[in-house]
Every structure is written in C-alpha cells, then in structure tokens.
Amino acid sequence: MWKKIVFVFLASVLSGCTGTTDINGSIAHHPGAKKGSENTYFIDFNGHEIVKLAPGARFSAGRKDATRGVANKNGETGVFVVKGDLKDKDYQVIPTYRDYIYGASYALKDDKGEPSPFTKYTIISQCDQKDRYTSVSDARGNTVLFTTEKPCDILIEFPDAL
Template sequence: MRFFYFVFALLFLSGCTSSVNVHKEWSELKYYRIDFSGHEIKKLPQGARLVKEKKDVAIGVLDSNGDTGEFVVSGRITENDYIIEPMWHFYDYSEGFTTTTRDGKVKPFITYKITNKCHPDDSYTGISDNQGRTVLFATEKPCELEITFPREIHHGE
C-alpha cells in the first residue's frame, strides 16, 4: 500500500508547473538570458525563445515595462531556482566574466570592455556589478571574447 501512495505522489508532483514573470531595469540593456536549472520551460512569453539544445534556458527581450512576460515551467520554483542575467545581443552563444583581484577575491564596480574576436568592431564597455559580474556578451556563432580593463586616469598620481 505504501508503494501505491509513493507512485501516486510522484505522478502528482511531476505534473505541477509554476509561472514566473520577472521585472528588471538594466539601463540600456533589453536582452536577457534566464536559466531555470533543470525545470523544463513549458510556455514562453512573447519575445523569448529557447536556447539551442536546451529545455530549461531561454533568451528574450524585456517589454516596455521591463518585464519578461510569463514563463510556465515544470515543478515548483522560487526566485532562488533561476538565474536571469542581462545580455548584449540576442544570440545563443554567450559568456560573462567575474572581475577579481590577483588573489581571486571578487572585485566589484570595475570598468571593463568585452570585444568579439570574430568581429572586433563589436564591443561592449560597462562596469561590473556588486558581485563583480559583467554583462553576458552574446555572439551569433562560437567566437573568442577578449576582456580588457581600460586604465582610469587618476590626476595627481
């Protein structure tokens, strides 16, 4: 009898879904990448699509209010069950960096420049966030990216 209840509970729980609409304000950036970490995306909002060969990762465009629109995903999730990051361009291949000190400690608010080595005129300059993260730089095909740190000029040094 216990086995029957276990199978019933497993079937019941496997059929549940959650809805998520995320609001973000990222100045000039309107593209995002959202990763639901193993929770399959069942329904995408307008302006979003799955990343190639993924069922739990999508890229999209924030609407005029800064919202993603409604995602429906498998299972029960909380805001700790997904990661949403700002993107430069609306492509599947993306990479971000974390700015750190020489000994590996996170160093926030560092000015950086990311350059697409396949198309050197394609670059993004920004400031890392409070956790040292840069924007996700997306490319149309797999390309090498270069990150540089423009020197700040300090007067009187």
C-alpha cells in the same frame, strides 16, 4: 463521491505531478540594461524545465531549462511557468548584448574570490576588434552575455585597472 476524490488524489500522486513556479524576470536594475528601451536577455533555470514560455520568448539552443527573448521597456521578461519550487537564487536573468547564439558572460571576482560588483569592463570580439561592449558588472559581479553571430574568441579588459 468519496471514492472519486481519493481516486483523483491518488492519480495525481502516482502520475509524478510536480508543482510549478511562476517567474517574472527583470533586468531593469542590471547596469548593462538600457533604460527605457527593449533589451535582450538569457535566463538559465538550472535544470528546472520550463512548462510555459513568456510571450515572445524561445528556448535557448534546444534546452528545456533556458530561454532567450526581449524584455519590455520596463525591463521585465514576462511570466514563465517552471517545474518545481524556485527561489531567486535558483535562476539567473542575464541581459545580452545582441541576440546571437554564440556568447559568453563573466562573473568577476577579486583576489579573494569574492564577487567584484560595479567593476567597469570592456568585452571585445576577436573576430572584429571594433565589435566591443563597455559597461559595469552588476551587484553580484556579473557581466552581460556578449553574443556573436559566429564562433569567436572574446577578450575582456578592465579600463580602470592600475
């Protein structure tokens, strides 16, 4: 009996087995999320491989550490299982404007390089000037991920700037 326990323990250690963390992301409090409706999202786990996707999620552009999907009406992504011990600061859940493969988001900062929270912005596709999205940045100064169907330049404007 003792030999079996030691063998199982050693086999686990030698196989390079690592721990995992269950993550249930939320975009419910992001100013860019629409309350009471389904919102698309992008999550970047910054190098931590996703072991199990949440229902309805898919890997983003062939990456094993980033995912896209649709949050439920409460703004939750569902549970992901990710390799390693993750804390909230180790990954970012970003609401997206549509669910296309091309896109960009911004981290707004003031003149001192500090985050610019709750700043009104408008993102405009340069492929179609009517394709625009207006919102306010979140508490960390982040905008939504503005996505387009094909590669396009995008422009960000600040309607309240003096």
